[in-house]
Amino acid sequence: MKSLPRFAIIGHPNEGKSSIVATLSQNDGVAISPIPGETIQQQRFDLKAGDQTIIEFVDTPGFQNPQATLQWFRENEAAGEERLQRFIESHASDPDFHHDCELLRPILEGAGILYVVDASRPMTAVDTAEMEILRLTARPRMAIINPKSNEGRFLQSWKTSFRQHFNSVRTFNAQTARYLDRIELLEALKSIDQDWEPALSQAVELMRMDRKRCTQRAAEAIVEHLEQSLRCSCSSFLEHESGVELEKRRLEEAYRSKLAKIEKRFREQIRDVYAVRKVAVELPENSILAEDLFSERAWQALGLTQKQLAIAGALLGAGIGVGADLAAGGITFGVFASIGAAIGAGSALWKGKDLARAKIKQLPLGGLKVTVGPNVSEQFPFVQLDRFFLYVEFVSNWAHARQEAQVSLGDGLEKEGLSASWGQGELKVATRFVKAAKSGNAEELESSGKELRALLAKAIGE
Amino acid sequence: MGMKMRDLGKRGSAKWRLEELIAFECALAKDEGQDWKSLKEQDAKTALEASVLESGNRRAIAKAWLKARLAAAPEVRLAADSVSQSLKAAGQLLGAGGLLLGLGAATGALAYTGEAPINVSAFFSLFVLLQAALALALALVFFLPRAWRERLAFGPLYRATRWVLEAIFSKLQTVSARFLSGQQRQDAAEWAGAARRALALHGSVAKWLAFAKIQAASLCFNFGVLLALLVSVVFSDRAFGWQTTLDTDAQAVSRWVELVATPWAALYGEGEGYPSLQQVEGSRIVLKEGIRELESRDLAAWWRFLAFGVLVYGALPRLLFYCLGKWQVASALARYDFRNAAAERLMQRLRPEAPRFDAERVEQGADRGALQSADANGREGLERGICCLCSSELGESFDLAALRRGLAERWKLSEERVEVRTYEDGRIAEAASDLEEGTQLALVFESWMPPIREVERQVKGLRARVDERSLLKVVLLGIPASSDQAISLRPEKQYAEAWHSFVQRMGDPYLILDNPAV
Numbered sequence: 001m002k003s004l005p006r007f008a009i010i011g012h013p014n015e016g017k018s019s020i021v022a023t024l025s026q027n028d029g030v031a032i033s034p035i036p037g038e039t040i041q042q043q044r045f046d047l048k049a050g051d052q053t054i055i056e057f058v059d060t061p062g063f064q065n066p067q068a069t070l071q072w073f074r075e076n077e078a079a080g081e082e083r084l085q086r087f088i089e090s091h092a093s094d095p096d097f098h099h100d101c102e103l104l105r106p107i108l109e110g111a112g113i114l115y116v117v118d119a120s121r122p123m124t125a126v127d128t129a130e131m132e133i134l135r136l137t138a139r140p141r142m143a144i145i146n147p148k149s150n151e152g153r154f155l156q157s158w159k160t161s162f163r164q165h166f167n168s169v170r171t172f173n174a175q176t177a178r179y180l181d182r183i184e185l186l187e188a189l190k191s192i193d194q195d196w197e198p199a200l201s202q203a204v205e206l207m208r209m210d211r212k213r214c215t216q217r218a219a220e221a222i223v224e225h226l227e228q229s230l231r232c233s234c235s236s237f238l239e240h241e242s243g244v245e246l247e248k249r250r251l252e253e254a255y256r257s258k259l260a261k262i263e264k265r266f267r268e269q270i271r272d273v274y275a276v277r278k279v280a281v282e283l284p285e286n287s288i289l290a291e292d293l294f295s296e297r298a299w300q301a302l303g304l305t306q307k308q309l310a311i312a313g314a315l316l317g318a319g320i321g322v323g324a325d326l327a328a329g330g331i332t333f334g335v336f337a338s339i340g341a342a343i344g345a346g347s348a349l350w351k352g353k354d355l356a357r358a359k360i361k362q363l364p365l366g367g368l369k370v371t372v373g374p375n376v377s378e379q380f381p382f383v384q385l386d387r388f389f390l391y392v393e394f395v396s397n398w399a400h401a402r403q404e405a406q407v408s409l410g411d412g413l414e415k416e417g418l419s420a421s422w423g424q425g426e427l428k429v430a431t432r433f434v435k436a437a438k439s440g441n442a443e444e445l446e447s448s449g450k451e452l453r454a455l456l457a458k459a460i461g462e
Numbered sequence: 463m464g465m466k467m468r469d470l471g472k473r474g475s476a477k478w479r480l481e482e483l484i485a486f487e488c489a490l491a492k493d494e495g496q497d498w499k500s501l502k503e504q505d506a507k508t509a510l511e512a513s514v515l516e517s518g519n520r521r522a523i524a525k526a527w528l529k530a531r532l533a534a535a536p537e538v539r540l541a542a543d544s545v546s547q548s549l550k551a552a553g554q555l556l557g558a559g560g561l562l563l564g565l566g567a568a569t570g571a572l573a574y575t576g577e578a579p580i581n582v583s584a585f586f587s588l589f590v591l592l593q594a595a596l597a598l599a600l601a602l603v604f605f606l607p608r609a610w611r612e613r614l615a616f617g618p619l620y621r622a623t624r625w626v627l628e629a630i631f632s633k634l635q636t637v638s639a640r641f642l643s644g645q646q647r648q649d650a651a652e653w654a655g656a657a658r659r660a661l662a663l664h665g666s667v668a669k670w671l672a673f674a675k676i677q678a679a680s681l682c683f684n685f686g687v688l689l690a691l692l693v694s695v696v697f698s699d700r701a702f703g704w705q706t707t708l709d710t711d712a713q714a715v716s717r718w719v720e721l722v723a724t725p726w727a728a729l730y731g732e733g734e735g736y737p738s739l740q741q742v743e744g745s746r747i748v749l750k751e752g753i754r755e756l757e758s759r760d761l762a763a764w765w766r767f768l769a770f771g772v773l774v775y776g777a778l779p780r781l782l783f784y785c786l787g788k789w790q791v792a793s794a795l796a797r798y799d800f801r802n803a804a805a806e807r808l809m810q811r812l813r814p815e816a817p818r819f820d821a822e823r824v825e826q827g828a829d830r831g832a833l834q835s836a837d838a839n840g841r842e843g844l845e846r847g848i849c850c851l852c853s854s855e856l857g858e859s860f861d862l863a864a865l866r867r868g869l870a871e872r873w874k875l876s877e878e879r880v881e882v883r884t885y886e887d888g889r890i891a892e893a894a895s896d897l898e899e900g901t902q903l904a905l906v907f908e909s910w911m912p913p914i915r916e917v918e919r920q921v922k923g924l925r926a927r928v929d930e931r932s933l934l935k936v937v938l939l940g941i942p943a944s945s946d947q948a949i950s951l952r953p954e955k956q957y958a959e960a961w962h963s964f965v966q967r968m969g970d971p972y973l974i975l976d977n978p979a980v
Contacts, residue, residue: 014912014960031643036912036960038644064915067888095632096915121910121941125855153945 005196005203006056007189008106011116012130013037013062016146019174019401020116021045021059024182026275028400030059037062042102047203049210054203055186058111060103066129069100073136084108084137104137112192113141115166119158120151131165140193144185145171167192174401179211212461217273218396219456222388223433223449225266229384230437232258233373237363244360244370251372258373267391274395304382304419304427311424313378315431374438381434386417392460418459429455478521478795480549480667482528485542487664489531490804492538498811505811508534520800520809527812553675560679564686572694579701579753582745582764589687590722590771593680597779651967658969662930663802666794674787677780684777688769695765702764703747703756712743719767726770735770737763799931803965803974806933847879850937851893851924852906854884860939864948865906869937872951872977882906888916891923902933904976909938909953913964925970935976936965951977 009017014036022030025045031038039061046053063069072087079086085108091097107113113134117127134141143162145155162169168191172181186204190197234254238247271277304312361369419430433452436444478486493501508530514522532539571585603611639647661668694700704715716739720727723736732738737745737760744760747753753761799805850869852862862882870880885893894903905921907913925934938961940950953961958978965975 012911013914033644034956035644035648035963037648040639040647062912062914065919066914067916071887096919099915122859122908124859124908124911125853126911126914126916128855151941 003110004053004056005189005199006058006106006109006111007114008042008058008060008103008111009114009116010060010103010107010130010134011062012066012126013064015062015116015118016148016174016401017062017116018059020114020144020146020172021057022401023172023174023177023399024185025055025057026182026400028276030400032401040099040102042106047207049203049206050213052206054206055200056111058106060106061099063103063126063130063133064099065097066100066126066133069097070129070133070136073133081138107134107137107139111139112189112196113137113139115141115143116146117143117158118148119145119155119171120147120149122154123157123161128161131161135165140196141166142168142170142189142192145169146174147171175399177399177401178397183207214273214396215457215460216453218270218392218460219453221266221269221273222385222392222456223453225262225269225388226381226385226433227437227445227449228262229259230381230434231374231440232262233371234258235369235371238368238370239366241368244368247370248360248372251370255372263387266388267395270392270395274398276395276398276400304379304422308420308422308427309379312382312427312431315428381437382417382419382430385430386419389418389456389459396460418456426455478525478798480671480791480795481542481546482525483664483667483795483798484545484549485532485538486524486528488542488545489528489535489538490808492535492541501811504534510812515812520805523812524800524805524808527808549671553678556675556679557682560682561686561689564683564688565690566686568687568690569694572690572700574698574700576699576701578749579703579745579747579761582702582704582768583706585702585768586771589684590768590775593684593772594775594779597775597783600783601779648963648967652963655967655969659971662969663798663971666797667791670787670790670794674784674791677784677787681777681780681784684772684780687772687776691765691769691772695762700765701753701758701761702768703745703753703761704742704764705747705749712746713739716742722771723767725774730766730770733763734766736767801931801933802971803933804971806974847875847881848873848902848904848935849881849883849894849897850904850906851883851885851890853888854886856906856908856939857882857884861948865939868949868951869904888920890920891927894924894927897928899929902935903928904935904937906937906939907961909940909957909961912957912960918964918968921968921970921973925973931972934970934973936961936973937976938978953977 009021011017014034018030018032018039022028022032022045025047027045030043030045039059041061043059045057045059047055047057069087072091073083076083076086084104088101088104088108091101115131115134131143143158143166145158159169168188170185170188172185177185183204186200186207190200232255234251236247236251238244359371361371363369419427422430429448429451433445433448436448493504496504505527508527510523510526510530514526517523532542568589571588572580574580603614606614638650642650716737719736719742720732726735729735733741741760741763744757745763747756800809848869850865852865862884866877866880866882869882870877873880883893890905897903903924905924907917921934928934937951938953938958940952940954940957942948942950958975962975962978965973
């Protein structure tokens with residue numbers, strides 16, 4: 001069996017090695033801590049595409065004795081290529097050198113080197129010693145600049161030194177790296193050793209395919225949960241009219257909670273799709289996604305613009321008119337369709353964020369049936385869809401190294417909903433689906449759902 | 463409850479008692495987590511007498527500060543009281559245990575049913591001879607040359623025990639590392655460091671305190687034996703006799719008894735303090751003949767001898783050892799060195815214009831006159847200035863002249879008294895090898911490089927070369943805020959915390975982080 005590309009992530013303690021491993025292997029189970037010395041032994045983390053391992057990353061402890069190690073390397077120059085092995089053999093039983101042996105062991109086993117530094121700080125003698133040790137191992141190596149701050153004054157001196165010691169240099173912020181950044185880094189790894197190029201190309205290809213699968217699954221999840229939201233309703237039976245108001249309020253609460261549960265299930269599914277498991281990604285406080293579905297802000301920021309709403313309303317209303325035209329045998333020349341469209345557009349503009357209104361129905365055998373939902377607002381499906389879409393965007397670009405429970409989101413980091421950018425074509429696809437979901441037409445639902453999935457997959461992929 | 467600290471801070475009295483030292487440690491421990499500014503504010507309220515502060519007598523200053531601190535913070539007094547009372551209670555428990563043990567053991571040995579008399583030889587061997595032998599052995603230890611004592615203390619048994627303990631500790635460390643997080647491992651290492659520091663600072667006091675408590679318990683044991691003997695003699699009929707299978711005549715036994723009774727023979731002579739030859743002869747037991755034929759007076763003649771034996775060979779040496787222990791505790795307290803890192807930090811706090819721990823002076827370039835006067839005020843340990851050691855690579859990256867200026871200003875010394883030396887390849891100890899005695903050392907490190915084993919070894923190597931009681935300062939460089947700034951002595955919090963933990967883990971009471979954080 002052909003061996004997989006293997007990379008050891010090496011560096012000084014607390015430079016973010018484990019963070020790099022977590023983000024590159026897309027594994028939030030990697031132990032990360034702001035305290036130096038969290039990692040005390042080498043640990044392998046595989047980057048997988050589906051069930052297939054494509055690259056092995058080895059997280060290692062930080063250097064503890066770089067100057068002494070370098071001195072030993074220099075003193076034992078005669079050992080040649082066996083120098084590394086001899087160092088490990090002669091220091092394996094020394095507890096002081098445990099970390100150094102652990103971090104050099106994967107290199108001895110043939111791993112490539114990814115040397116991680118925080119270039120926002122000045123370089124020291126210890127850094128120079130570490131780089132020199134790695135150079136003396138003669139293994140393919142790349143320096144990764146993992147900046148912990150925006151300080152760039154020392155970058156040039158680092159780069160100059162990197163050029164002397166490494167085959168390649170990349171900047172990669174483990175905390176903010178998105179999917180494309182990861183792909184770019186993997187592509188760059190090809191350059192450090194030609195022998196790995198085919199395997200890495202295949203790995204990148206498999207990763208892209210896997211990403212595509214994830215995108216498809218995310219689009220499917222959006223469509224499935226959107227349908228559930230559109231059809232969501234709550235009802236109960238009352239014997240007398242006296243408790244109607246109270247019951248209405250209770251049902252409204254139940255309706256909201258049912259919708260919230262749908263969103264929760266959706267979010268869990270998406271986190272599963274993108275393997276964000278251990279870290280409970282709490283939404284940023286200022287995120288529109290953290291808002292209640294029916295909050296004023298959510299309805300202002302998401303969903304369709306007034307103009308789009310008019311078009312959507314017209315598209316939804318036109319259906320009713322067309323039905324009347326057909327009933328009249330087509331002799332109305334589409335008059336009903338035009339009127340329906342006008343009514344639809346008007347209502348869409350006016351209804352705004354109108355919550356699902358309660359319907360009270362007198363039952364023939366006495367008593368009342370109170371029903372809340374489905375939501376009648378034309379804006380609702382688009383607000384809901386945008387929320388689903390934004391969550392997918394948020395999770396799919398989550399860097400697995402991020403450990404914070406609460407994310408702070410700066411302005412501009414969260415784009416507006418997807419639907420606001422849609423033209424008439426996309427709106428038509430979406431409204432077809434909305435109508436099918438509301439009417440419960442299975443055939444129509446399937447075909448329109450397929451179109452909507454494709455539309456969403458394309459948007460997520462972009 | 464309640465410590466007698468009324469005389470705390472009495473002018474001219476800088477003698478420290480154990481309770482005060484405990485309170486001092488409690489107060490310092492409480493202040494440890496607080497920021498520099500609030501500590502300065504807290505100290506400003508204490509309003510120590512200027513004469514005490516100006517005297518430069520660290521013991522007196524610390525004592526005056528403690529008095530004020532205890533008055534202002536009842537919780538510190540409470541904590542200190544708790545520790546003191548616990549120690550006292552432990553001593554009392556040991557004493558009570560000794561008394562009961564003596565009472566029980568002697569009562570058992572004094573059992574008499576009228577058939578066979580109490581065996582004087584057995585009683586004497588157990589409660590007098592054995593104790594005398596132990597006391598003699600202990601006394602001899604004190605007279606042994608130091609090298610012998612150390613060889614005895616660190617002999618094969620010590621080495622074997624240490625090897626076993628180290629193996630267990632190492633195994634525990636390996637096992638625990640699998641399930642402990644980095645934070646937990648760090649906490650554990652800090653605890654171990656704190657224990658080592660406390661042992662280094664208070665080991666002598668603790669050792670002699672334990673010695674005194676053990677002697678007090680032994681004394682109580684002897685009192686228990688005496689009490690049992692007196693009670694049994696006064697309130698019941700007891701017959702004492704000696705027996706042997708050997709062909710020993712009574713005269714030899716009598717001579718031996720006389721010799722043993724020499725210390726009290728002047729006060730209580732033959733027949734009173736020890737049995738006469740006739741009484742010795744009359745109290746010999748031959749089991750087959752029984753005791754009916756023997757004189758009751760002869761059989762009762764031994765108890766005073768035994769009682770004096772316990773008193774003189776058992777209780778008296780223990781009393782002497784107890785006094786020795788107490789005296790040594792007092793000596794150890796008197797030897798307590800107020801130049802250690804924690805005390806040094808306190809002294810820095812109490813200086814009106816002290817260099818701040820968590821910030822630099824806003825005003826740059828203090829005038830020379832002020833520096834000279836600060837020098838003149840006298841800082842113990844700074845008679846020969848400070849030598850700052852930094853790596854040669856650091857010297858290449860930063861302006862060492864600016865570092866020297868900055869440090870001189872920080873410590874309020876003239877520049878001439880701050881020397882900056884560089885070392886190659888981590889050889890710190892070698893760089894400091896030719897320094898004059900009395901020169902204080904400061905180690906300059908880049909704060910942004912978390913301390914590693916190599917640094918730990920280097921610092922330990924340096925400590926092995928210099929006096930174990932000389933203060934080693936760790937000075938952290940911060941990342942200069944701009945390219946115009948040559949040097950920064952303001953380490954960022956995120957980096958300084960790792961160094962603070964490093965100093966804690968080292969467990970060296972004379973290692974101080976000079977500028978912990980901004």
